[in-house]
Structure formats: structure tokens, C-alpha cells
Amino acid sequence: MTSHQPTGSTGPSGPTGTVVPAASTGTRLDPWYGSYSARTHGMRASEIRALFAVANRPEVVSLAGGMPNIADLPMGRFADTVADLLRTRGTRALQYGSGQGEPELRTQITEVMALEQINAHPDDVVVTTGSQQALDLVARIFLDPGDVVVAEAPSYVGALGVFRAYEADVVHTPMDADGLVPEALDELLTRLAAQGRRAKLLYTVPNFHNPGGVTLSLERRPRVVEVARRHGVLILEDNPYGLLGFDGDPLPALASFAPDDVVYLGSFSKTFAPGYRLGWALAPHAVREKLVLASESAILCPSVAAQLTVSAYLTQFDWRAQVKEYRLMYAERRDAMVGALAEHLPTCSWTTPEGGFYVWLRLPDGLDSREMLPRAVTSLVAYVPGTAFYADGQGSTHLRLSYCYPTPERIVEGVRRLAGVVNAEADL
Ligand code: PMP
Numbered sequence: 001m002t003s004h005q006p007t008g009s010t011g012p013s014g015p016t017g018t019v020v021p022a023a024s025t026g027t028r029l030d031p032w033y034g035s036y037s038a039r040t041h042g043m044r045a046s047e048i049r050a051l052f053a054v055a056n057r058p059e060v061v062s063l064a065g066g067m068p069n070i071a072d073l074p075m076g077r078f079a080d081t082v083a084d085l086l087r088t089r090g091t092r093a094l095q096y097g098s099g100q101g102e103p104e105l106r107t108q109i110t111e112v113m114a115l116e117q118i119n120a121h122p123d124d125v126v127v128t129t130g131s132q133q134a135l136d137l138v139a140r141i142f143l144d145p146g147d148v149v150v151a152e153a154p155s156y157v158g159a160l161g162v163f164r165a166y167e168a169d170v171v172h173t174p175m176d177a178d179g180l181v182p183e184a185l186d187e188l189l190t191r192l193a194a195q196g197r198r199a200k201l202l203y204t205v206p207n208f209h210n211p212g213g214v215t216l217s218l219e220r221r222p223r224v225v226e227v228a229r230r231h232g233v234l235i236l237e238d239n240p241y242g243l244l245g246f247d248g249d250p251l252p253a254l255a256s257f258a259p260d261d262v263v264y265l266g267s268f269s270k271t272f273a274p275g276y277r278l279g280w281a282l283a284p285h286a287v288r289e290k291l292v293l294a295s296e297s298a299i300l301c302p303s304v305a306a307q308l309t310v311s312a313y314l315t316q317f318d319w320r321a322q323v324k325e326y327r328l329m330y331a332e333r334r335d336a337m338v339g340a341l342a343e344h345l346p347t348c349s350w351t352t353p354e355g356g357f358y359v360w361l362r363l364p365d366g367l368d369s370r371e372m373l374p375r376a377v378t379s380l381v382a383y384v385p386g387t388a389f390y391a392d393g394q395g396s397t398h399l400r401l402s403y404c405y406p407t408p409e410r411i412v413e414g415v416r417r418l419a420g421v422v423n424a425e426a427d428l
Contacts, residue, residue: 038145042164055382061414063337063401064382066210066357069329070273074317081312089308097304099296101127101280105311109280112314113266116242117252120259120282126291127302131240131267131279134291135159137298138236138263138281139166141290142200148192150233151203152180154360154389154398156210159203159238163391170391171199177351179216180204182223189231199233206254208241208356211389211400215354218251225258234287240267240279243323245355246331260284268310270357271323276306330357336408337401337415344419347426350401357404360386362397364426369399372425381417 025034055062085093100106106122113120128134135158143149145167151159153172163170171192174184185202192199204224206216216224228235237254245251255264259282267279281291295302313319337359338352350361363369369385376383384402386395401418403411 039165039167042167043161044164054377060377060380060382061406061410061417062382063403063406063411063414063418064384065405066402067405068270068274068326068357069405072325072329073273073322078313078317081316082309085308085312093305093308095304097301097307099301100292101125101302102304102307102311105278105307105314106280108311108314109266109282112243112271113253113255113264113282116239116250117256118259118264118282119256124282124285124288126281126283126288126295127307128279128281128295129299129302130269130274130277131238131265131281132158132162133277133295133299134265134279134281135162135236135238136165137291137294138201138265139163139168140294140298141287142234143168148197148199149201149203150185150188150192150199151391152205152209152212154211154386154395155203155391156205156238157384157388160389160391163203168200172390172392172394173202175209175212175214177214178220179206179209179214180220180224182220182227185224186227186231189227189233193231199231201236202228202233203236203238204254205238205241207239207251208244208353209358209360210241210356211358211360211384211386213351213353213356213358213360215245215251216254221252221254222257225254225261229258229261235262237262237264239265240270241356242266243271244327244330244357246327246334247354255282263287271326272310272313272319276303276310278302278306278310327355330355330404333403333406333408333411334359336411337403340412340415344416345422348422357402359401359403361399361401363399363422365397367422367425368396370396372421375425376418376421379417379421381414381421383418 027033055064103122105127106125109125110120110122139162143166147168149163149168149170150173151170152175160170173188174181189199208215235254239253242250253264255262264282283291334353341350347364348361350359353359370387373385384400386398389395406414
């Protein structure tokens with residue numbers, strides 16, 4: 001076996017027996033510094049992660065994280081289902097499985113997607129370890145360093161992290177109260193093409209946007225698809241919240257308009273629970289094959305135990321009723337948050353989401369959400385500064401508030417504390 005030494009520390013013996021000196025690229029704290037790929041040097045800890053340590057203290061009202069509230073799941077009955085699965089199909093559940101995912105779960109996933117008018121075949125579904133892994137796989141098969149990804153302004157922080165890891169160049173396109181603006185997208189793609197830069201992906205969260213809180217209107221959906229198609233840009237439709245609308249039926253997915261032009265990502269994290277880490281990608285046939293190859297090289301196969309467990313949950317429980325309960329709970333929390341904002345923060349403006357987890361708040365002129373954060377944490381309330389959701393440093397005028405996890409009473413208290421901080425800053 002060959003020995004393995006960091007380039008940045010005193011190295012192994014050279015061919016003549018001399019010791020190779022420490023490379024100048026190493027640091028005292030991390031002697032391996034000079035060995036990382038360029039890609040790795042571009043990785044940064046998300047602002048959310050840095051926050052979790054403080055925000056998790058019980059005295060802090062965290063309006064920062066996006067953890068779903070799963071306290072009301074029927075755990076006792078579910079435990080029986082899991083035990084029964086292991087007793088009856090344990091050797092399958094605990095074995096390796098298909099790289100693409102277990103066929104019965106893929107069939108059930110097509111039934112879930114039918115609620116958004118997607119008519120898919122189980123063969124075109126790839127099960128992933130959360131939709132976060134699906135984001136990674138899509139980036140891995142499409143992006144070379146310097147490739148352009150168009151993403152909404154603002155965008156999901158976890159997707160920006162993936163695009164950065166693959167050294168893509170993220171260019172933001174505006175949203176308004178009806179979501180992504182098709183005309184602005186068209187102009188941006190035309191401008192990029194004139195510069196000789198073809199965007200490879202359009203990354204969009206059409207429903208109950210994270211962090212924007214807005215939803216792409218029904219009327220705009222076919223127009224967004226048309227613009228992307230005309231410019232030859234594949235749409236990456238990331239839709240973990242689509243079934244969590246507070247009123248009315250789910251809107252048809254972009255994938256329902258143009259299955260050949262869209263990679264659609266779904267997740268069980270918010271409609272069931274995130275702990276099993278199950279999501280999926282629905283992709284045009286050739287893309288799907290590449291996704292499976294990429295996933296096999298990354299993880300061999302998603303957890304069979306997790307897949308069979310979620311499959312049993314979907315069969316044996318009234319999961320639609322559970323989703324409805326989630327919707328009612330989150331709607332009550334949304335009401336608590338926007339009610340408290342109206343009462344305590346009239347100097348700010350914000351989006352009023354019709355589903356999902358997030359409010360996007362604009363601070364009064366002159367305030368900076370990142371600079372204000374330490375003061376907020378001292379006042380025992382946490383949020384995510386808007387800068388986390390842009391690839392280009394914008395966002396300091398905004399912040400994201402999540403209402404998914406704290407109780408309505410804690411949400412109101414958190415907003416009251418936030419108002420104290422904002423008002424004190426504004427008076428400075
Ligand atoms: N996309 C968006 C927009 C999200 O908000 C999240 C979770 N916060 C994910 C993807 C990843 O979800 P998961 O990996 O749990 O499916």
C-alpha cells in the first residue's frame with residue numbers, strides 16, 4: 001500500500017531519501033489545504049448552518065430553520081408498521097437494491113405526482129436520498145465549471161450550494177408576487193445568448209417559494225415553459241411544497257406542460273417526514289439514465305429500508321389526510337406570523353404565502369439583515385439574512401422567516417422580539 005501524506009506538511013521521503021518540504025499551500029490548521037480540488041475551495045458553510053448552533057438554544061425563538069413539524073404523526077401505529085416490515089420483509093429491506101429505486105415506491109410516486117397533473121411512468125422516476133441528492137445529481141450530469149444556471153432571485157440556499165460546488169455561474173432572474181417573470185427571463189436568456197453564454201439550467205421553485213413565499217401563477221406556467229424551450233434551457237423544477245397549499249387544489253406542475261423539457265424534483269420530507277431522506281427526480285428518458293448512473297456511482301442505491309418503509313406508510317395510512325392536517329397546521333402558523341407582522345412591524349413589507357413554510361420580509365430602508373442578526377440573536381430571535389439566498393451578494397435588505405416549526409404563540413413572540421430589534425435599529 002502506498003503511504004498517504006498531506007502536501008502541506010512535512011512530506012514523505014523523496015526518491016533520494018530526502019524529506020519533501022511542506023508545500024507553501026498548506027496551513028498550520030489544515031495541512032491538507034493544498035490538496036483540495038478547486039471545487040472544494042469554492043464550498044462555504046451555509047449561513048443557516050452557522051446559525052443552528054445558537055438558534056437551537058431553547059430560549060431563542062428560531063424563525064430561521066425550515067424544519068417541518070412532525071410531532072403529530074401517529075408514531076405508535078407507524079412503529080408497528082416498521083416492525084412488521086422488518087419481520088416479514090427484513091432480508092429485502094436490509095439488502096442492497098436497485099440504483100433507480102424500488103419499483104413499488106416509484107409507482108406510488110407517480111400517483112403522488114398525478115395530483116399535480118403529471119402523467120408519468122415509474123420507469124422515468126429515480127429515487128434519491130432527499131431531493132437534495134437529486135439536485136446534486138442533476139448538477140453533476142449537466143454542469144461544467146463556468147456553465148450558467150439561471151435561478152430565481154432569491155433562490156433556495158441548498159441549491160445555490162450545489163451549483164457553487166460544481167463551479168457553475170448562477171445568474172438571477174426576478175420574481176414578483178406571481179413568481180418568476182417570463183418576460184424578464186426571456187430578456188435575460190436573450191442577453192446571455194448575445195454574450196455567447198447559453199444557460200444550461202433554469203432552476204425554479206414554482207410553489208410556495210423558499211425563501212420568497214410566492215407561487216408561480218397558473219397563467220405564467222406555460223409561458224415560462226415556452227421561453228425556456230425557445231432558448232434550449234432545461235427546467236429544473238424543485239417542488240417539495242406543492243401539496244402544502246392552504247386553499248384549493250395543487251397547481252399543475254411545469255413538468256405536466258412539458259415532460260421532455262423538465263427535470264422535476266419531489267420529496268417526502270414535507271408531506272411525510274424528512275428523516276428517511278427520500279426524494280425523487282422525474283426526468284426525460286435519456287436524462288433519467290444518466291441520473292441513475294450518477295447516483296449509482298455516488299451511493300450505489302438509496303436505502304431500501306427507507307423506501308419500503310415509506311411505501312408501507314403510503315399504503316397503510318391515509319397519507320392524504322395527513323397532508324391535509326399539515327396544511328391546516330401550517331396555515332394557522334402562517335396566520336399567526338402575518339398577523340403579528342401586521343401588528344408589530346408596520347414599517348416592513350412581506351409576502352403572504354398561500355402554502356409552504358416561508359415569509360420573505362423587506363426591512364425598512366437603510367437596515368441590513370446580516371448586520372442586524374447578532375442583535376436579533378441577543379434579543380433571542382433568529383432568522384436567515386437574505387444574502388444567503390443570492391449567489392451575488394444581494395439580499396441584505398431582506399430576511400427569511402419560517403413559521404413551520406414554532407407554535408403560533410412562539411411565532412408571535414418571535415415577531416415581537418424581531419420588531420424590537422428592527423425598531424431599535426431604525427431609530428439609530
Ligand atoms: N428544495 C427546496 C426548495 C427545499 O426547501 C428543500 C428543503 N429545505 C430541499 C430542496 C431539500 O429537501 P429534501 O432533501 O429533504 O428532500
